Amino acid sequence: MDVDHRTIDRIFREESGRALATVARIIGDLDLAEDAVQEAFVIALRVWPERGTPAAPGAWITTTARNRAIDRLRREQRRSAKERSATDPADRAQTGTHEDEVHPVPDDQLRLMFTCCHPALSPAAQVALTLRLVSGLTTEEIARAFLTPVPTIAQRLSRAKAKIRHARIPLRVPPADLLPERLPGVLACIYLVFTEGYAATHGDRLIRRELCNEAIRLATLVTDLLPNEPEASGLLALLLFQDSRRETRQSDTGALVVLEDQDRQRWDHDRIAAGQQRLEQALALSRPGRYQLEAAIAAEHARATTWEDTDWPTIATLYTELHRIAPSPVVELNHAVAISYAQDIAAGLALLDTISDDRRLALSHRLPAVRADLLRRAGRQQDAIAAYREALTKARSTPEAQLLHDRLTELGGSP
Amino acid sequence: MRDYLVLLIGEETEADDPSSEEFWAEIALYERFNELAEHAIVDGHALEPSTLGITFRYQADGPVLVTEGPYTEATEVAGGLYVLRAEDLDEVIELARHIPAASKGCVEIRPMVSLWRSDTPRPDGNDRYLALLRCKDDGTVHSPTWDATAAQRAIFEEGHRASLLSGATLHPGSMATTLRVRDGQPQISDGPFADPTEVVGGYYLLHASSRPEAAAIAQDIPLAPGGFIELRPRVESRGA
Secondary structure (H helix, E strand, C coil), X not given: CHHHHHHXXXXXXXXXXXXXXXXXXXXXXXXXXXXXXXXXXXXXXXXXXXXXXXXXXXXXXXXXXXXXXXXXXXXXXXXXXXXXXXXXXXXXXXXXXXXXXXXXXXXXXXXXXXXXXXXXXXXXXXXXXXXXXXXXXXXXHHHHHCCCCHHHHHHHHHHHHHHHHHCCCCCXXXXXXXXXXXXXXXXXXXXXXXXXXXXXXXXXXXXXXXXXXXXXXXXXHHHHHCCCCHHHHHHHHHHHHHHHCHHHCECCCCCEXXXXXXXXXXXXXXXXXXXXXXXXXXXXXXXCCHHHXXXXXXXXXXXXXXXXXXXXXXXXXXXXXXXXXXXXXXXXXXXXXHHHHHCCHHHHHHHHHHCCCXXXXXXXXXXXXXXXXXXXHCCCHHHHHHHHHXXXXXXXXXXXXHHHHHHHHHCCCCC | XXXXXXXXXXXCCHHHCCCCHHXXXXXXXXXXXXXXXXXXXXXXXXXXXXXXXXXXXXXXCCCCEEEECCCCCCCEEEEEEEEEEECCHHHHHHHHXXXXXXXXXXXEEEEEEEEEECCCCCXXXXXXXXXXXEECCCCCCCCHHHHHCHHHHHHHHHHCXXXXXXXEEECCHHHCEEEEXXXXXXXXXXXXXXXXXXXXXXXXXXXXXXXXXXXXXXXXXXXXXXXXEEEEEECCCXXX
């Protein structure tokens, strides 16, 4: 019996996102659709152990959920016939008979993604809702992934769904003229999911790997359904390149391993090849964007067989372009590093000076850490020690602090 | 179809002075919006500057505290509002992005729980006032401060029926969306513009023959701890 329960859990985890998306489209009510999928789960727990799992579980779940939803709408209809509005979901849902098997359509998940990532929802709510409704993670799993208390996530989800209902956030893929405004939000949300999984400096490694995989799956979904959107394939390429390095980012002891020291043999070369293909797909559309540029930079690192072989002039040029279209102090930090190799360290330090007063960097360890590295490479030992010390005061995670500490002691300094 | 309150928020500038050119340029922009959104506009009110407002604040140990002038030190205040009827939030956003206030300041989009308008004729010479009911909104799906006075508000409405032209109840601030337009691009964010202690929970449009009369009516609006009324005269078009 336990084995069956776990199997059913797994199947629902894989299929419920699609099922929810389709039922939500058919009946036009996200809450009702979610309840209906939950009811289907309860029925499956009762029925599948006896009859075995259906040949097409996705279709079974979707059909069962759709039927439960329509049944409930009809019950409510009978109860409050006077209050019926012109666009009654039960009327809209009369597509096909009760017995028709309903097959999920890929577009349905895209629709659900745009709804979950609507700009009227906060970014934190977008991420939680996407993971819950599209990816099928439980509230507990989301809480664990973000190291946030379960009630906080539960409240975030419930408020987001209430907002979709009360403010009438529409359940649709935006029309073509709105797509350029709305797609970046979806991509940013997927990137947030990935970053959370990738950060991997604390917490449950398994669930964090799952977040990376899920982000790649969502990016693939969006890319395949919107083939004319180069930023979608650009993001997917970027995620694939970054994910290819996942196994080499941390040593066995949990210490951070910087790009320069990573064992390139252990990079996932299938991921890299897939990333290359997606990047080419994006560039073929000749509409550059920030994710494509970031992916191109990642591709340069992936291409280089060793750190010394890295094509820094190309990377520096890419950063110049990235700074032009999507400026940020973090971009400039990376730009400075690239320039320090492509030209010389003095040029890199000069670029750092231009962002030294940026308030957005004030609390981060990164600016002093990058400056310290450049000073160290330039042989300016005392200045480097001072900068590492400053970076240490701002380091937020133990692996980051450990890395800075190690650099400091290598130079003969002490915190 | 649903009704949405769109609150226009911005800094009070020369454009609010009827003797300035900016004022008339802005009127022209609003007239263009009114044409564009004609099918969706249920109601619309421009408000006189906040210096002409009156604030009524709940006091635990005494009568309502009445003060003249703006309720806030902040430079950005409500300058007007629309009630728009639309199928969904995207439709409201597509309209509201053309409101001039969205480009100068911002607009706060609030789904309404209920809206009523009375057919009571307004006598000539009576001016209209908008009483914005503001309260502490803790971001939950229900606003407890607002709910606390629901029953008493019904009594107030009954007692002042002749003076009230319309009234509205809004979903709490957690259901709000704020919209700015910069360089022609919409910037949409979750939540109200207002401080959590000053979120609009509803409003009354009333008419009175004098400012003291309007104040007397507003003073009767029931308040709960943390609640207050921002009473603002409505801009009246006089003559041609």
